[in-house]
Amino acid sequence: MKGKATAYIAGQIACFFLLFCQFAMPVEAGVHIVEGFGPNENAALQDSFRRALENAFGIDVKSDTYVVNSILVRDQTIAHSRGYIKRYTVLEEKKQDEMYIVKTRVEVDKNPVEKKEKILTAGEQFDAMRYARVGVWITNQVASGDYPDEVVAAAIVRGLQSAGFSSAEKMQALKEVNDFDYVVKGSVNCTPVENGFHTQIPISSYVASLTFSVNKLATNETIGQGQYTENAADITATAAAEGAKSKAALLVSDYLRKELRADATVANDMYILYISGIHDLNQVSAVRDYLQCAPAVNNVSLRSYNGQQAVVDFAFHGDDQWLAYLLTQNMSCPGMVTKMTNHNIYLTV
Numbered sequence: 001m002k003g004k005a006t007a008y009i010a011g012q013i014a015c016f017f018l019l020f021c022q023f024a025m026p027v028e029a030g031v032h033i034v035e036g037f038g039p040n041e042n043a044a045l046q047d048s049f050r051r052a053l054e055n056a057f058g059i060d061v062k063s064d065t066y067v068v069n070s071i072l073v074r075d076q077t078i079a080h081s082r083g084y085i086k087r088y089t090v091l092e093e094k095k096q097d098e099m100y101i102v103k104t105r106v107e108v109d110k111n112p113v114e115k116k117e118k119i120l121t122a123g124e125q126f127d128a129m130r131y132a133r134v135g136v137w138i139t140n141q142v143a144s145g146d147y148p149d150e151v152v153a154a155a156i157v158r159g160l161q162s163a164g165f166s167s168a169e170k171m172q173a174l175k176e177v178n179d180f181d182y183v184v185k186g187s188v189n190c191t192p193v194e195n196g197f198h199t200q201i202p203i204s205s206y207v208a209s210l211t212f213s214v215n216k217l218a219t220n221e222t223i224g225q226g227q228y229t230e231n232a233a234d235i236t237a238t239a240a241a242e243g244a245k246s247k248a249a250l251l252v253s254d255y256l257r258k259e260l261r262a263d264a265t266v267a268n269d270m271y272i273l274y275i276s277g278i279h280d281l282n283q284v285s286a287v288r289d290y291l292q293c294a295p296a297v298n299n300v301s302l303r304s305y306n307g308q309q310a311v312v313d314f315a316f317h318g319d320d321q322w323l324a325y326l327l328t329q330n331m332s333c334p335g336m337v338t339k340m341t342n343h344n345i346y347l348t349v
Contacts, residue, residue, distance in 0.1 A: 032056060033091070036102045041093060044102040046329060049088070052106035053295065131343070132264040134160055134168040135180035138212075141189040151242055152188050152210065152249045159253025165260060177217070178304050178311065181270070182260060186212030188248065190241045195233055204237040208244035212252055214259065218270050218313035219299060224259040228252055271323070271343045272303075273312040275335070283349055284310045286333035294326055 032055050036048025092103040138153040139146035153170045160168035177183050188210045195205035213225035228251040232243030275287060284305055291300045291314050303311040316323055324337045327347055335349035 031107050044100040048104040056108045129164040133180045134182045135171040136184045137171040139187045155249035156253045163257035184214045204240040205233040206241040206244045207231045208248045210248040269315050273345045275310045275347050277349045283333045290330040
């Protein structure tokens with residue numbers, strides 16, 4: 001009798017263990033069978049995604065508070081996982097009372113941002129450089145103030161374009177800064193110097209010193225800066241000055257194309273989101289909060305906001321169709337993607 005009881009208990013334990021394995025462990029690596037709950041089908045589907053990510057990778061929790069003109073407009077705790085949804089299949093949908101239940105088979109993966117950077121092909125590198133928008137703004141230091149220097153700016157732009165940055169261009173004013181991915185700002189100082197030449201035709205000599213920096217707008221960081229000094233001599237002062245400035249600009253463009261190539265070819269996952277139809281700052285905050293919590297999205301930053309439109313920069317690793325779908329699932333600020341080209345997304349809310 002005692003032996004039968006022991007065998008019965010052992011059998012029960014084995015059955016429980018198999019049942020536990022079936023429901024508590026993923027069916028296969030990266031795949032989870034989960035149920036989501038919500039007031040509608042879409043909310044239940046999103047809940048199933050969240051549960052799959054939490055099961056696989058756990059969650060991070062942070063608290064965000066937004067204060068505008070001393071008024072608390074948003075105070076909430078945000079939880080997000082370090083993973084993203086690769087693909088999913090809806091296995092079952094049903095409604096119980098007022099609650100929708102969606103059973104899904106979800107394949108998840110670690111956030112690609114945490115993985116090693118992707119090695120781009122030559123074609124992908126070419127596209128990344130071709131689409132990188134580089135604005136160049138150079139001023140000339142003279143006694144009466146700083147004025148745009150067309151010669152130096154044009155020389156730098158030509159150097160960048162010849163290196164593959166075909167979208168590089170001279171900026172007409174600093175207020176255009178938000179139209180670019182990278183902005184090169186600098187100033188040139190050109191002064192005459194004694195050359196010691198003893199010729200029948202007078203020779204003029206000039207030294208040009210060009211100080212510059214290049215900023216990445218998406219992250220508001222300086223990715224390069226420096227100063228180059230060159231000299232030139234010619235039979236006219238104007239030609240000597242322009243020659244010295246052009247030589248300094250050539251050195252700067254050589255430096256810039258190396259730094260920009262290194263950054264642009266690993267930053268091809270940067271997106272710019274143009275949001276229209278905004279009525280107040282709460283909507284901007286809702287979109288930014290949503291992106292900060294979204295899977296596979298990083299480096300979210302608000303570039304500009306004028307009361308009706310906003311521009312948001314962010315990094316995303318994954319399929320563009322999935323990203324477009326993701327942007328329409330923000331329950332706090334529903335929107336519709338109207339256009340998506342070359343990592344530029346237009347969202348109407």
